[in-house]
Amino acid sequence: MSDDQPVIIDALRTPIGTTGQMFSHLTTTDLAAPVLKRLAERLPQGLGTDAVILGNIRGPGGNPARLAGLAAGLGVEVPALTLDDECGSGLAAVEQAWYRCLSRPGTVLAGGVQAASTQPVTLWPGTDDHPARRYDRAPFAPAPWADPEMGPAADRVAAERGIDRRRQDDYALRSHLRAVATREAGGFASEIVAIDGHAEDQRPRPGFTARRLARFRPAFGPDGTATAANSCGISDGAAAVAMVDSRTFSGLGRPGLRVLSVVSAGCDPDRPGLGMVPAAQAALAESGLNVDQLDAIEFNEAFAGQLLACADALGVREEQICPDGGAIALGHPWAASGAILVVRLFTRLVRRQGGRYGLAGISIGGGLGCAAVVEACHGPVLPNVGSRQ
Template structure:
């Protein structure tokens, strides 16, 4: 019978800087972003080990299995297979969940993460009908009728209204995210987890000059009279992130610290209120791990919108100040296919590189009514 100690372990975790769409990575493809991360993970593998598979999340990108193309560009052995997954903004975490199941079922080493190059994403068109010209493909449908399938911002605004999450509280959360991220960036706190791309070494988006007065001047972004604005929402971004995961038996022979993945769960939820999708996923993952939120030392939730992440914190009876102590997606950015993997990179830095606790939790809500959560435990060669 397997125990939690038999679960796979993340032994390395890296990411690119996060760029704003049309910004520092305006010309970078999924391969340009993901290959350097995979190559650096490959270079850091313990002697005598090699990847058995590469799996990356990507949302509506260039096609052609971006994970395979990036792995080949990184110089990884062509004999190593690769897979690209699309679970919308949960894709990067889905890749890590896939790696977890694979490492539980067979020994080996897997590179898992995600990539999004929104700046160079191909333009997609619906074919014209009855002599009409093609029309632009603005966004993918997340749910069919009779679901309302609201836009993400509209959904967040509705949650804020339903749950009485004020504009001031949203702005204060956004200000805290930017302050935390810009402070951490300027102090070099992210440096150890970043692989430079095209001479870019720092995250582009965090703003140190925001104040509550400045945030209050932003208009409602998604519906008249709403409280969700461009400033208390995430951005559209470019980045890649990935981890190296090994099965428990392999890790037992390696003198390296890491994060044991105690639980990885994805659940379905109401497609019209998908911003709350991480809530049941968190509960399920914590139940699998036999832990409570009060035992978690490091919490990283994807901040799609201040209203959305605050709604999730309230539903879990969780102090919002515990979330993302060095900023989250509102300040750092939300590169869809990579965001779930970035959360795990942040946990690796906090719990392994910095030794700031034992247990960590990462979670993300997903368009279409899903949520994913991963619970980890810091382990050391002479520890647990």
């Protein structure tokens, strides 16, 4: 593989909290700034932050990345950019950092943040004939596409691809059991920055059984197979990585995660759950790898049915996905989720030295997807979250 690709040298996240609960009073700045601050503190001697890129969906407006960067004490001279690529925003931010590091030397902090609990209520303006009405979500696609909500779209994809309820529940149960086991073993601790006194993910449920999952009713229609238990929960959280250009990395003498390829791609907007398929196929092709060579796979578990359809299309065994549990168990803080996938790969491949190659993928509203292929570059073990190198 090419040694010219940018390298992630650190990756951290907040705990993930269920919306309206653990982080109910916190803003995007409250969640993102501590992560950026800790990453900046842990940079090797002589490195500074040259830019911040964060994803955020329908948050407070303005430029949340700039607010978080300033609150983190990065310096007024550090530029910041906020982008919105729906729930792929965090991985799209990593993609933009990758392009920047390919074109110039420096260090970029990139990721995503979602504070759904404190997201402002938005209204369409009223007229003399019609009162103001709440703006629930932006359209994902214009006519003539049906522009379905993600839940019904996931049901449709599952039905078309023959993913039955039992298989979805079995996958969801595995996600919960894996996440609970990892949390209890302290397996997430090295990647988490404590926020407001919270240092563990809130959502994973130790009491789930196959029988309990089977009791949940379809969430999006009587004939559907997606339920509240085999789908992700809306959540609050932030995640970010520190990425450097290849020449800078070559002089650091530390481990990292080389980003071999990052690709955004599109598919049928009425089947948005399949967006990660063309993105992953293109990212693998660009990296020269195939799924059999992967040691770690992190896909965003929005809905079990949709995810399993993607796995089948990519030829990935479902047991390979999210070995420590995924969004069904941990939660889905929209704009942060893509970056959380990369943090998870960093922990497995770099911190634990658990293999060489990894793949992250996320499907996005509007028929989009984003995927990244990474390679571990082993070296000295990184310090704990609370340490400064």
